Amino acid sequence: MPGPITYILVTVRGRPEFTERCVRALLTNTTGDQRLVVVDNGSRDATLDVLYRLFRRGDIHRFICNKVDTIPQWEKSYAICQAVHSLRMDHHDYFAWVDNDVEIKPGWLAVAHKVLAARSDVQVVSMHNDHRQEKNHPTREVIKVDGVDVRMKDTANGAAWVMRKEFFDMYGLPPTGLGITEDGTEDWYYSNLMRERKIPFAVVGGYADHLGYDRSLKKRALNGEKR
Numbered sequence: 001m002p003g004p005i006t007y008i009l010v011t012v013r014g015r016p017e018f019t020e021r022c023v024r025a026l027l028t029n030t031t032g033d034q035r036l037v038v039v040d041n042g043s044r045d046a047t048l049d050v051l052y053r054l055f056r057r058g059d060i061h062r063f064i065c066n067k068v069d070t071i072p073q074w075e076k077s078y079a080i081c082q083a084v085h086s087l088r089m090d091h092h093d094y095f096a097w098v099d100n101d102v103e104i105k106p107g108w109l110a111v112a113h114k115v116l117a118a119r120s121d122v123q124v125v126s127m128h129n130d131h132r133q134e135k136n137h138p139t140r141e142v143i144k145v146d147g148v149d150v151r152m153k154d155t156a157n158g159a160a161w162v163m164r165k166e167f168f169d170m171y172g173l174p175p176t177g178l179g180i181t182e183d184g185t186e187d188w189y190y191s192n193l194m195r196e197r198k199i200p201f202a203v204v205g206g207y208a209d210h211l212g213y214d215r216s217l218k219k220r221a222l223n224g225e226k227r
Helices: 016-029 047-056 075-086 108-118 131-136 167-171 186-196 215-222
Strands: 005-012 033-040 062-065 094-099 102-104 124-126 139-145 148-153 160-164 201-203 208-210
Touching: 005 016, 005 075, 005 108, 016 033, 016 047, 016 094, 016 102, 033 047, 033 075, 047 062, 062 075, 075 094, 075 186, 094 102, 094 108, 108 124, 108 139, 108 148, 108 160
Parallel strands: 005 033, 005 094, 033 062, 124 201
Antiparallel strands: 094 160, 102 208, 124 160, 139 148, 148 201
């Protein structure tokens, strides 16, 4: 019996070193039927060369390329809308997004699927938690799902989210053109919405490195070094 299909969105604007490393980690460390969707939000550097090479090689399932300076802020929200609309006719069970400066670790998607299967009250599993996120998004309680610690929170960082495909039918697409504000960025927008409706986020740490935040990881990534 075939397993669930997950479309994974990577939103991109520049930073080719991070982008290639992000995609490589997703391909290497994700098991099951996963298909990458990449939306470029107007890169001006070598990022497009990297993406076209990955697309021609078959690593990217769908590639949406936007002209420079045509995407309203916040551009990630716009990219999510583009990706979701492009997949309306495609069968899938889950949708995820990963920022292009995030390096995913083995087992991340399988754990997210298990959490969503075990907790019907959870709509989003965030696979990113470190001391910065714990400070900004405090834990309400810690539960166990198949032996994994899961932190239940009212809000969550938006660097790597996994959700059921029905999520956008139930809660709508993120607003576009509102800038970097609480109403305009996807994680703030959905965090406020979930908090109002008393729907918890499930957050699992240890499955992602945020290269853009960690200076030592960022330096090694920019130098092309592997961990």
